[in-house]
Amino acid sequence: MTRRMIIIRILAVLAVLTGVNYVTWRWLESVNWEAWWIAVPLIVAETFSLIDTFLFAATMWKSKEREGPKSAPEGTVDVLITTYNEPIEMVMKTASAAQKITYPHQTWILDDGNRSEMADAAKQAGIGYITRSQDWKNKPRHAKAGNLNNALFQTDGEFLLILDADQVPDPLILHRTLGYFADDPKVALVQTPQWFVNVDEADPLGSQAPLFYGPIQQGKDGWNAAFFCGSNAVLRRDALMQLGIVGYVHDVQESTRRTLRAAEKLLGREAKRHRDVPELSEELRQLHALTADALADFRRGEPAAEVVYRVQEAAKAASRRLLENDLATMYADLESLGHVPVQRDEVLGAVVIDQASLDALTAQEHSPLGAVESVMALLEQLRVDRPDEAQPVQPLATISITEDMATAMQLHSMGWRSVYHHEILARGLAPEDLNTMLKQRLRWAQGTLQVMLRDNPLVKKGLSAGQRLMYFGTMWSYLAGFAALAYMAAPILYLMLGVMPVNAWSVEFFARFLPYFLINQVLFIYVARGMRTWRGQQYSLALFPLWIKACWTTFANVVLGKPLGFVVTRKDGKAEGGVPWREIWPQLTVMVLLVISLIIGVTRVMLGTLDGTGTLINTVWVIYILIALSVIIQAARYRGPAAALENPEGDSWISK
Numbered sequence: 001m002t003r004r005m006i007i008i009r010i011l012a013v014l015a016v017l018t019g020v021n022y023v024t025w026r027w028l029e030s031v032n033w034e035a036w037w038i039a040v041p042l043i044v045a046e047t048f049s050l051i052d053t054f055l056f057a058a059t060m061w062k063s064k065e066r067e068g069p070k071s072a073p074e075g076t077v078d079v080l081i082t083t084y085n086e087p088i089e090m091v092m093k094t095a096s097a098a099q100k101i102t103y104p105h106q107t108w109i110l111d112d113g114n115r116s117e118m119a120d121a122a123k124q125a126g127i128g129y130i131t132r133s134q135d136w137k138n139k140p141r142h143a144k145a146g147n148l149n150n151a152l153f154q155t156d157g158e159f160l161l162i163l164d165a166d167q168v169p170d171p172l173i174l175h176r177t178l179g180y181f182a183d184d185p186k187v188a189l190v191q192t193p194q195w196f197v198n199v200d201e202a203d204p205l206g207s208q209a210p211l212f213y214g215p216i217q218q219g220k221d222g223w224n225a226a227f228f229c230g231s232n233a234v235l236r237r238d239a240l241m242q243l244g245i246v247g248y249v250h251d252v253q254e255s256t257r258r259t260l261r262a263a264e265k266l267l268g269r270e271a272k273r274h275r276d277v278p279e280l281s282e283e284l285r286q287l288h289a290l291t292a293d294a295l296a297d298f299r300r301g302e303p304a305a306e307v308v309y310r311v312q313e314a315a316k317a318a319s320r321r322l323l324e325n326d327l328a329t330m331y332a333d334l335e336s337l338g339h340v341p342v343q344r345d346e347v348l349g350a351v352v353i354d355q356a357s358l359d360a361l362t363a364q365e366h367s368p369l370g371a372v373e374s375v376m377a378l379l380e381q382l383r384v385d386r387p388d389e390a391q392p393v394q395p396l397a398t399i400s401i402t403e404d405m406a407t408a409m410q411l412h413s414m415g416w417r418s419v420y421h422h423e424i425l426a427r428g429l430a431p432e433d434l435n436t437m438l439k440q441r442l443r444w445a446q447g448t449l450q451v452m453l454r455d456n457p458l459v460k461k462g463l464s465a466g467q468r469l470m471y472f473g474t475m476w477s478y479l480a481g482f483a484a485l486a487y488m489a490a491p492i493l494y495l496m497l498g499v500m501p502v503n504a505w506s507v508e509f510f511a512r513f514l515p516y517f518l519i520n521q522v523l524f525i526y527v528a529r530g531m532r533t534w535r536g537q538q539y540s541l542a543l544f545p546l547w548i549k550a551c552w553t554t555f556a557n558v559v560l561g562k563p564l565g566f567v568v569t570r571k572d573g574k575a576e577g578g579v580p581w582r583e584i585w586p587q588l589t590v591m592v593l594l595v596i597s598l599i600i601g602v603t604r605v606m607l608g609t610l611d612g613t614g615t616l617i618n619t620v621w622v623i624y625i626l627i628a629l630s631v632i633i634q635a636a637r638y639r640g641p642a643a644a645l646e647n648p649e650g651d652s653w654i655s656k
Contacts, residue, residue, distance in 0.1 A: 005063065011523040012057035018516040019050045025512050030502045039501040042490045045483035052480075053520060055473035060527055062222030062466070063215060066421060069179025077105040077174060077234075078157030082147055083165040084112045088121055090429075091165045095127050098163065103174035108155060112147045130154050136390040144230070145396040145403035149244075152395055157237065164231040167194070167428040177234045180419045188239030188416035189408060191217070192232045192423060196430035200641045204634040205437045206535040207430030215527045217420040225470035226420035227408035231428070239416050243407070244395030246414065251386070256304040260295040263311065263375045267291055283318050287372065290314050308379055315376045322372060399454045401564065402447025406455065409471055413462030432640035434632075435580040438546060445478045445550035446557075446564060453558040480540060481547030488544075488625055491618040492593050495601030498610055505613045538631040545586040579636045587632045594622050594629075 023046055032039045079098045083091045091109060098107045108128035111118045122129040130151045132141075142149070148162065159178065163169060170176075177190045193213035199205075220226045228235070267288035274280045291311055298307045386392040397406035408418060431437040457463055457471035493499040502509065524533070556562040598619060604610035 008060050008063065008523070008527065011519060011526060012060055015516070015519045015523050016054050016057050018512075018519055019053050022512040022516040023047055023050045025508070026502075030504075030509065032500050032503050035499050035501060038486070038490055038493055038499060041486040042501045045486035048479070048483040051476065055469060055476060057523070058466075058469050059216060059219035059223075059473060060523075061219070063219045064222040064420075065218055066221070066419065068176065068421070068423075069183050071179040071182035073103055073175050073178030074182055075158040075178060076156070077103065077159045077161060077178070078155040079105050079107045079161045079163065079169075080110055080148065080151055080155070081108065081163045081165060082110045082112070082144055082231075083118070084147075086165040088115070088118050091118065092121050092125065094163060094165055094168050095122070096125065097168045097171075098161075099125070099127065100171050101161075101169060101174055102171045103178065105161070105174065106155070106157060108151065110147050110151045112141075112144075128155075132390075139388070139390040140398070141390075142394070142398040143401060143403070145394070145398050145407075146390070148396050148403075149391065149394050149398075152237070152240065152244075153391065160235045160237060160240075162231060162233055162235065163426060164428060167231050167426040169232075170425040173232075173425040174234070176423060176425055177421055180421070181234075181236060184417060186415065186417045187419055188236045188411045189226075189228055189418040190234045190421055191226055191229055191418065192421050192425045193217075194229060194232055195424045195427050197427045198429050198432060198641055202634075203532070203535050204631065204638045205431060205434065206539045206631070206635075207437070208532070209536065210531040211528060211533045211536055214422060214531065215529075218422060220470045221418070221420040223466035223470050224417055224464070225412060225467040226418045227471070227474075228404040228418075230402075230404040232426040233404075236416075239411055239414075240395035240407075241393075243397075243410050243414065244393040247395075247397075247410070248386070248393045253304060256298060256308060257295070259379065260291060260298060260307070260311070263379070264288060264291045264295055266374060280322065283322055284372070287314055287318050287375070291375075312376065312379050315372055315379070319372050319376065400447045400450040401443060402451065405448060405471070405474070406451045409451065409455065409457060409460070409463070409467075412467050413460055415462065432638075434635040434638065435578070435583070437635070438543075438580060438583050441543060442546055442550055445547060446554045448475050449478055449550055449554040450558060450564075451475065453554065477540075478547050478550060481544040481551065484541055484544035484547075487541075487621075488590050488594070491622045491625075492597045494614060494618050495597035495604075495610075495622070498604070500614065505611070505617060535631065538628045541625070541628045542587060542632050545583070584632050584636060587629050591626060591629050594626055598622055 023043075026043050026046060031043055079101065081091065081095055081098060095107055095109055098105075101107075106128060108130055109118065109122045111122075111129065111131045114131045119129050119131070132147070132150050136146070136150065140146070152160075159181065161169070161174065173192070177192065180190050181187050194209075195213070196207050199207050217226050267284055271281055271284035271288055274284060291314075294307045294311050298304060396403050397410055400406045412418065431440055451457075452472075452475040457468045457475070460468070463471070490501050494501070553562075553564060557564040601610060601615050601619065605612055605615045
């Protein structure tokens, strides 16, 4: 173990221990229960932060810094460039750079926009062009995941280098990454950093993520949990195809289980409802028992096709018997019409049937086939070709709009390994205005939370304890918006109204809080090693409305079935223009309230109606929040870098 890792582990242990000491004391000794409505949210927020500390410490515990693969690159490669509506010039710059990758490969443009101009440009440059077939018409498209899944069945390389339309690759990207697959046949993914060339040093939109594409991914790599980030990654085709087949089998089995269970419930209910018709009730009861047995056999491992076929044949036989019985009843009813009192209307000449006799006829059960026909219709929907999808096998995960994390987690759960290679081997474009950035961050948050709700890593089979924590840590971070509300409301309430969420600003408070706070900062600074991480810290707080929006919209999507939509990040080298007031009014409102609370708090101290120590503490905290939130104002005014930035070859990245 290196000296650096020893120091990181010591700091990690101290951060967690001092945090547990502080938060435990807060819960047991210092909550002001008289103001529980703010005191409890605040201590819950502090508990959230303690869990954050633990997850960060766990991430850094096994940080792995790789020097590079030991083996030489080998294997066939397809370079897949995904695009939807990006400028053709941009896509072609990326594709041309991909053609110049020195390792032998085939370059493909995956055009989800199905543009004839894009197809012509690709043909002229000798680049492969793939778009969706008619099989996808009126079927779920699954956004980028669907685009890649479609291409997987039209290419044949052993490995896939996936690039976004703006991510220009280094000529040596495959030489620097392919060797990992030869080093370990269980490696399914090699991820490299995403780096943006149109970001100036100030980075007001916080696009560069040096902490994530560095220490955090290296920490996850130590737990074999470095995950796919959508671009600048190489994947093993066999691993993806195995994932697709396993997913296909799982979906068919789950669909079969649900259908048999529904049929069992339906038949049981109908058998009880028709107890007054012995023949029908007995037929339904026998079919219900057979379906229950079939469901039990399926759960014990009998093939789905055999189980379903057995129930289908039994339902058909029951249907025939019930139909024969139904026809016999109808003949009897027709014969009985001959005995119904009939009289002819003397004026109109119409036949008039006695009303009492008519009521008796209509009260009879003429069609006892409804339940059996419903079961047969259910079973007919069980088709192995998955007619609801454009293709039965979907290798990349489609449960989330962030297909990258979901796919990586599925691969890890199946025993595959991943690698994070910390070397910038592709350079792309970041959003150049606040509105576009907010849409991008919202999509990331929604997709990550979709995975948490649909396939929670804490209970997912196949993952190690470390992998569970690493995936959950990323998902957990998007719940921070609720904690931010408590952190911002507490000082405002104290300075304006004198409401104290803690019993007293005692020596014991400082003796417990300060070590926890300072050690956390030291750990963070030491891990960062001089990297510019302040923007990330600002946005973790400043985007609190967006994180909250992501939570409730994702809940509505997964639980309530509301549509979520997919917004492609604009990458045309131009800012949208205009300030997204509807998106940032919460931050601006909080900033105004913080300034007002400062003025009121200072005034009250001067008048002797507010405690000086508490006011000082809250003033410091308010100033910190204001500095963090101020990034929103900088971002709202930002209109892209001052001058056109250059790509690695010295040409303008894109026309402006």
